[in-house]
Amino acid sequence: MEEEGNGKGEEAFRNTRVPPWTKQITVRSVVTSFVLSLLFNFIVCKLNFTTGIIPSLNVAAGLLGFAVIKSYTTLLNKCGLLREPFTRQENTVIQTFVVASSGIAFSSGMGSYLLGMSPYIAAQVDGGNTPINTKSLSLGWMFGFLFVVSFVGLFSIVPLRKMMILKYKLTYPSGTATALLVNSLHTPKGAKLAKKQVALLFKSFCGSFAFGFFQWFFTAGDGCGFSTFPTFGLQAYSKRFYFDFSSTYVGVGMICPYLINVSLLLGAIISWGILWPWIEQKKGIWYSADLSPSSLSSIQGYRVFTAIAMMLGDGLYHCVIMLIRVAYSLITEHLKKKESLHPNPDDVDKIPSADLDTQRRTEYFLKDQIPSWAAFSGYIVLAVISIITVSHIFPQLKWYHVLITYLMAPILAFCNAYGCGLTDWSLASNYGKVAIIIFSSWVGLENGGIIAGLASCGVMMSIVSTASDLMQDFKTGYLTLASPRSMFVSQVLGTATGCLVSPLMFWFFHKAYKLGDPQGSYPAPYGEVYRGMALLGAKGFSSLPKHCLQLAIIFFFLAVFINIVRDLLVHYETKYRIYRFVPNAMALAIPFYLGGYFAIDMCIGSLILFLWEKKNKSKANDFGPALASGLICGDSLWSVPAAILSLAGASPPICMKFLSSSVNKKVDTFLNGGP
Numbered sequence: 001m002e003e004e005g006n007g008k009g010e011e012a013f014r015n016t017r018v019p020p021w022t023k024q025i026t027v028r029s030v031v032t033s034f035v036l037s038l039l040f041n042f043i044v045c046k047l048n049f050t051t052g053i054i055p056s057l058n059v060a061a062g063l064l065g066f067a068v069i070k071s072y073t074t075l076l077n078k079c080g081l082l083r084e085p086f087t088r089q090e091n092t093v094i095q096t097f098v099v100a101s102s103g104i105a106f107s108s109g110m111g112s113y114l115l116g117m118s119p120y121i122a123a124q125v126d127g128g129n130t131p132i133n134t135k136s137l138s139l140g141w142m143f144g145f146l147f148v149v150s151f152v153g154l155f156s157i158v159p160l161r162k163m164m165i166l167k168y169k170l171t172y173p174s175g176t177a178t179a180l181l182v183n184s185l186h187t188p189k190g191a192k193l194a195k196k197q198v199a200l201l202f203k204s205f206c207g208s209f210a211f212g213f214f215q216w217f218f219t220a221g222d223g224c225g226f227s228t229f230p231t232f233g234l235q236a237y238s239k240r241f242y243f244d245f246s247s248t249y250v251g252v253g254m255i256c257p258y259l260i261n262v263s264l265l266l267g268a269i270i271s272w273g274i275l276w277p278w279i280e281q282k283k284g285i286w287y288s289a290d291l292s293p294s295s296l297s298s299i300q301g302y303r304v305f306t307a308i309a310m311m312l313g314d315g316l317y318h319c320v321i322m323l324i325r326v327a328y329s330l331i332t333e334h335l336k337k338k339e340s341l342h343p344n345p346d347d348v349d350k351i352p353s354a355d356l357d358t359q360r361r362t363e364y365f366l367k368d369q370i371p372s373w374a375a376f377s378g379y380i381v382l383a384v385i386s387i388i389t390v391s392h393i394f395p396q397l398k399w400y401h402v403l404i405t406y407l408m409a410p411i412l413a414f415c416n417a418y419g420c421g422l423t424d425w426s427l428a429s430n431y432g433k434v435a436i437i438i439f440s441s442w443v444g445l446e447n448g449g450i451i452a453g454l455a456s457c458g459v460m461m462s463i464v465s466t467a468s469d470l471m472q473d474f475k476t477g478y479l480t481l482a483s484p485r486s487m488f489v490s491q492v493l494g495t496a497t498g499c500l501v502s503p504l505m506f507w508f509f510h511k512a513y514k515l516g517d518p519q520g521s522y523p524a525p526y527g528e529v530y531r532g533m534a535l536l537g538a539k540g541f542s543s544l545p546k547h548c549l550q551l552a553i554i555f556f557f558l559a560v561f562i563n564i565v566r567d568l569l570v571h572y573e574t575k576y577r578i579y580r581f582v583p584n585a586m587a588l589a590i591p592f593y594l595g596g597y598f599a600i601d602m603c604i605g606s607l608i609l610f611l612w613e614k615k616n617k618s619k620a621n622d623f624g625p626a627l628a629s630g631l632i633c634g635d636s637l638w639s640v641p642a643a644i645l646s647l648a649g650a651s652p653p654i655c656m657k658f659l660s661s662s663v664n665k666k667v668d669t670f671l672n673g674g675p
Contacts, residue, residue, distance in 0.1 A: 111524045437533065445538040
């Protein structure tokens with residue numbers, strides 16, 4: 001774990017004054033952050049309600065924050081009204097605020113565990129559809145729940161910041177990459193490149209928005225529009241293999257690694273191309289032919305529980321491996337430095353100051369302390385408030401259940417933050433899934449185990465997720481000389497904004513569309529998947545259709561096996577790097593439920609980036625994220641006027657459908673007045 005600094009990073013800013021932490025958080029940065037938070041919350045909510053795949057939006061947040069403030073300050077400067085220049089510390093504050101806010105849109109569970117509590121999702125899942133195992137969604141209790149659970153994680157990890165950043169020098173790849181971006185933007189060369197990137201982002205944004213508007217005119221009914229175009233034929237379309245002209249997922253595909261996109265496509269081929277057609281031949285043998293295809297006792301049960309098994313296998317494997325890695329790393333540090341297993345984080349005198357970068361960064365990182373007593377007190381007070389409030393909102397989850405969650409959470413938050421520093425993997429959702437199984441089985445189905453499991457998932461995810469996000473931000477602040485206090489305050493402001501905005505965004509979608517409909521525009525797949533996990537924990541394996549358990553066990557161990565093979569190849573095989581071709585187990589599992597249409601979109605995004613890199617790799621690296629961000633933002637933002645039109649009762653003028661020749665002849669005959 002070597003320091004990233006090469007001795008030149010801070011040389012470019014030697015003569016630049018670093019403002020005090022109170023000047024790093026300005027009115028203009030807070031206003032800009034709030035506006036961008038609205039946009040990014042909307043994007044994350046839309047992704048939650050479609051496929052649940054959320055790419056890293058740090059680069060887009062940093063770039064857009066730079067563009068907005070830079071335009072504003074340039075205009076004021078020309079008018080002679082600029083009082084304070086735009087600094088990289090202020091840029092870091094904006095990025096932290098926006099990412100913290102949009103992170104709540106994910107960890108809040110609006111598209112997963114909270115949605116899984118609703119009676120609508122419960123009606124789709126056989127078993128457990130009883131009043132004690134459902135909870136009607138309303139803004140009041142969602143606001144209360146998020147505000148009491150989302151801030152606790154921030155206080156759980158603050159006392160360890162110096163140990164993580166200074167003593168162990170954890171890399172935090174996303175935090176480091178964001179810092180390098182912010183630092184480069186505030187140099188003359190970087191600002192010139194940023195101007196071109198922003199121009200491309202604006203063009204792709206406008207094009208994506210306009211294309212979304214154009215597509216709307218052809219969607220006057222179910223199954224209408226470009227999104228139902230049978231790209232590979234009607235037979236492939238019936239198996240959910242088609243390109244649905246989604247600019248959002250083309251952009252997401254450009255951001256996600258090639259391996260993820262190919263794994264998604266491979267998972268779709270294995271499930272919808274091979275496995276599900278084979279199981280459908282067992283209709284009337286393995287499951288009743290009279291059941292609805294959406295029933296979990298029919299083919300849908302195999303889809304959902306096989307996906308759950310793979311996700312659990314992948315999640316449990318990574319949890320165990322992460323614990324082993326953290327323990328191994330700590331023991332190695334102990335032996336290497338001959339210190340205790342729990343070193344004093346305040347003992348920074350022994351930290352080597354090898355160059356200008358390290359000296360300057362360490363100086364500013366230690367300048368504004370956050371007292372440990374304040375962090376401990378904050379955690380205890382907030383945990384007590386949360387225990388009382390959560391057990392009141394969810395009577396199925398008793399106060400001692402929540403207490404045990406808060407006793408476990410700091411350890412898991414440390415492991416997640418430490419592991420994220422080593423690998424850039426946040427396992428918050430995996431810890432949440434483990435909590436679902438533990439607490440739903442503990443409470444039992446007849447006592448509301450499904451709601452208890454889903455609520456405990458929310459408590460666990462919120463703590464573990466915000467802890468790792470904050471440590472990423474501390475790393476970014478360390479490399480940009482932003483004060484830890486300004487980082488913490490901006491994280492708090494962003495979290496508060498997310499707790500306020502995310503439920504409102506959810507309610508907007510909830511009123512305009514039928515969230516969780518497997519055949520609708522927003523299937524919100526994780527709502528049913530998370531409820532299926534809770535049902536599995538509360539009811540046991542009796543909830544599964546015939547032979548589904550055997551199939552789930554096979555895919556559970558397949559996910560474990562895939563991860564073992566990949567880790568062994570990474571460790572022992574370095575010549576040919578075969579591990580690059582081992583699929584990602586989690587990505588394999590997602591299409592089992594949804595199909596392959598979005599995987600095709602994302603693979604097209606990968607293909608665009610691949611061809612661009614072949615032509616000019618430098619330009620692709622510089623401008624690829626800007627193009628992708630514009631595609632995502634434009635298409636996602638079109639959802640706002642589309643939803644408003646839907647709420648207002650306005651209908652598109654045209655329905656464009658694709659029919660087989662035989663069906664088309666019948667339609668023509670009917671329209672012509674034939675028999």
